[in-house]
Amino acid sequence: MSEEQIKNLEKQFDERILRDEKIEPKDWMPEKYRQTHIRQMSQHAHSEVVGMLPEGNWITRAPSLRRKVALLAKIQDEAGHGLYLYSACETLGVSRNELYDQLHSGKAKYSSIFNYPTITWADMGAIGWLVDGAAIINQVPLCNTSYGPYARAMIRVCKEESFHQRQGYEIMMKLANGTPEQKEMAQDALNRWWWPSLMMLGPTDDKSVHTAQSMKWKLKRKTNDDLRQQFIDQTVPQAELIGLTIPDSDLKWNEESNSYDFGEIDWDEFWQVVKGHGPMNKERMKARVDAWEEGEWVRDAAMAYAEKKQERKQKQAV
Amino acid sequence: MQQWLMPKRNKKENKNKQFKKIKVMSKKNWPLWEIFVRSKNGLEHRHFGSLHAADAEMALENARDVYTRRNEGVSIWVVESKHITASNPEHNGELFEPAQDKVYRHPTFYDLPDEVKHM
Numbered sequence: 001m002s003e004e005q006i007k008n009l010e011k012q013f014d015e016r017i018l019r020d021e022k023i024e025p026k027d028w029m030p031e032k033y034r035q036t037h038i039r040q041m042s043q044h045a046h047s048e049v050v051g052m053l054p055e056g057n058w059i060t061r062a063p064s065l066r067r068k069v070a071l072l073a074k075i076q077d078e079a080g081h082g083l084y085l086y087s088a089c090e091t092l093g094v095s096r097n098e099l100y101d102q103l104h105s106g107k108a109k110y111s112s113i114f115n116y117p118t119i120t121w122a123d124m125g126a127i128g129w130l131v132d133g134a135a136i137i138n139q140v141p142l143c144n145t146s147y148g149p150y151a152r153a154m155i156r157v158c159k160e161e162s163f164h165q166r167q168g169y170e171i172m173m174k175l176a177n178g179t180p181e182q183k184e185m186a187q188d189a190l191n192r193w194w195w196p197s198l199m200m201l202g203p204t205d206d207k208s209v210h211t212a213q214s215m216k217w218k219l220k221r222k223t224n225d226d227l228r229q230q231f232i233d234q235t236v237p238q239a240e241l242i243g244l245t246i247p248d249s250d251l252k253w254n255e256e257s258n259s260y261d262f263g264e265i266d267w268d269e270f271w272q273v274v275k276g277h278g279p280m281n282k283e284r285m286k287a288r289v290d291a292w293e294e295g296e297w298v299r300d301a302a303m304a305y306a307e308k309k310q311e312r313k314q315k316q317a318v
Numbered sequence: 319m320q321q322w323l324m325p326k327r328n329k330k331e332n333k334n335k336q337f338k339k340i341k342v343m344s345k346k347n348w349p350l351w352e353i354f355v356r357s358k359n360g361l362e363h364r365h366f367g368s369l370h371a372a373d374a375e376m377a378l379e380n381a382r383d384v385y386t387r388r389n390e391g392v393s394i395w396v397v398e399s400k401h402i403t404a405s406n407p408e409h410n411g412e413l414f415e416p417a418q419d420k421v422y423r424h425p426t427f428y429d430l431p432d433e434v435k436h437m
Contacts, residue, residue: 024407026404026406028408073387076383076387077387080384080387083367083369084367084384087367087368087369090350090368095347096347096370097347152367153367160388299372300346302348302372302376303348305372306372306373306376309373310373
């Protein structure tokens with residue numbers, strides 16, 4: 001194709017998105033659109049998969065059967081969400097194995113929040129309430145994104161995600177209304193997860209390199225700062241309701257802007273964790289790679305068995 | 319058919335050796351399947367998504383776990399993705415445009431007196 005033809009196609013493509021038309025896998029698309037989508041969707045999928053690890057830590061130690069079945073169901077959902085997103089990614093012509101390779105080799109990123117440890121049961125509450133809460137804020141606008149398979153996956157994810165946040169908040173509420181030690185445990189978890197949850201919504205707008213292009217493609221409908229503000233405004237009253245304190249001395253209601261002013265985020269910490277120096281980066285990757293490698297013989301055995309059955313069937317047919 | 323022993327997972331040195339051996343053989347990935355679910359009797363099966371599985375039976379089992387955890391379905395179809403033939407969007411013009419100028423295929427094309435109701 002000549003350069004002019006490509007320019008022409010790109011123009012038509014941009015107009016389609018502007019008209020709110022969806023782009024489907026076999027449609028023509030700019031290479032950059034394809035690459036950006038593979039990157040964002042796979043990061044998203046990797047985050048779901050790695051996100052199972054910090055919670056898996058607590059399945060065997062859940063304080064009651066009720067909590068245990070809920071946590072198991074939540075983690076199973078996350079495996080499912082990873083799968084929806086990997087499948088959506090595969091429609092762009094990249095294989096599942098390539099995507100796994102990118103994760104396991106460290107080439108692809110996942111949400112940096114999962115590089116923090118889960119040291120008490122209250123962390124299960126804080127993750128559901130704050131981490132899933134921030135994720136929902138990020139994901140709801142994506143139900144409307146321009147790439148059809150991504151939008152469809154996100155609709156399913158969002159439908160399932162709201163139970164995650166509610167079960168987390170319920171855990172926090174129970175602890176906050178419990179013994180002084182339990183309340184302290186809940187407060188401690190909030191103290192540790194609050195700031196990483198704010199960072200989860202991404203760098204500030206002036207530092208975010210992909211925002212402009214992503215807004216155009218509806219891969220993003222609101223900027224990081226807008227999403228963060230929305231998260232804070234929605235979460236602060238929820239903390240007050242259960243008698244917990246947000247660990248930010250600068251947090252203050254602003255009548256004029258009709259929202260909360262908040263303190264400085266430690267972006268150094270964020271970049272450290274993104275670059276692999278968080279408290280759990282190495283452990284998370286090791287657990288993931290071990291699971292993949294140790295499961296290899298199972299996958300191979302299943303394939304061999306399927307082939308054997310197929311052969312037997314063919315022989316019988318003759 | 320290839321034959322191998324299951325890796326002995328409690329012996330460390332042994333384990334590494336076994337995995338190396340298996341890795342060489344394992345270049346075959348599970349194929350991709352498209353999943354269709356009927357949400358309730360009376361409705362058609364609708365495309366829900368896709369997944370990888372070794373065979374049709376496993377695709378069904380996985381589809382049940384992935385796509386019907388909350389009573390989303392009463393029946394599942396699985397089709398290996400490679401068996402689906404899809405139209406090419408580049409041919410959308412010749413495929414679908416001819417239908418646009420055939421207004422006489424729609425009931426509103428025909429002029430009837432107002433007195434005729436419900437037709």
